[in-house]
Amino acid sequence: MAADTTESGSGTPVVERLKSYVRTQKGTILAAEIVLSLIILICYASSWYGGYTAVAICEMVFAIVFFCVFMMDLDKQLSVISWVWSDLIRALTGTLCYIITSLICVIRGAGDGALIAGGVFGLIAGILFAYDTYTIYLQIKSGRTHTAAPTGEGV
Known part of the structure; x- marks a missing residue:
């Protein structure tokens, strides 16, 4: 008996989610x-x-974890963790780590082309992580609602 190839397999929704999420x-x-x-x-290796x-x-593992969490909408199901703030901390530490280590690698890498190349790509990654930090900051800033705090005074 031949397998029915007209129906979508169990992996297809994940692939479709992946394709649609990468477009965002x-x-x-x-x-x-x-x-x-x-x-x-x-x-570097x-x-x-x-x-x-x-x-x-x-940084690659953290980015993969957050990619999977946001792609599968687990951030909406697991509300115990503040995913937006966690993502901000991830992007901010990625920015700092990449910029600092990349500058060290570019300055120190005389005679080691792979180290200099890793440093240059690291500076580019630091800029990308900084942009990610900025977009997350804007998301947090726009998501806040300003309401008047209760003062306890009766009217």
């Missing part, structure tokens, strides 16, 4: 962060000083 601004930013972190990881790979690995 946040999905594009997170996907670019993942790809840049992978490129930086490869550059092929250099003489492999110790800087930890930054690329951590």
Whole structure:
């Protein structure tokens, strides 16, 4: 008996969610962060000083986790965690880590082309993470509603 290929499999909704989420601004930013972190990881791993790979690995894993959470709408189901603030902290630490380590790599990397390339890509990633931080900040700022606090005085 042949398998029925006209019906969609169980993996198709995930693929469709992936495609539609990557088309959003946040999905594009997170996907670019993942790809840049992978490129930086490869550059750092092929250099003489492999110790800087930890930054690329951590930032790539965090970006993948947040990509999956936002893609699958788990942020709406798991309301115990403030996902927007967690994402802001992730992007801010990614910005600082990439800019600091990339400057060190570019300055120190004389004679090590892979380390300099990783540093240059790291500076680009630092700018991307900074842009992500800015967009998250705008999202938090616009999401606040300003209501008058109760003063306890009766009318």
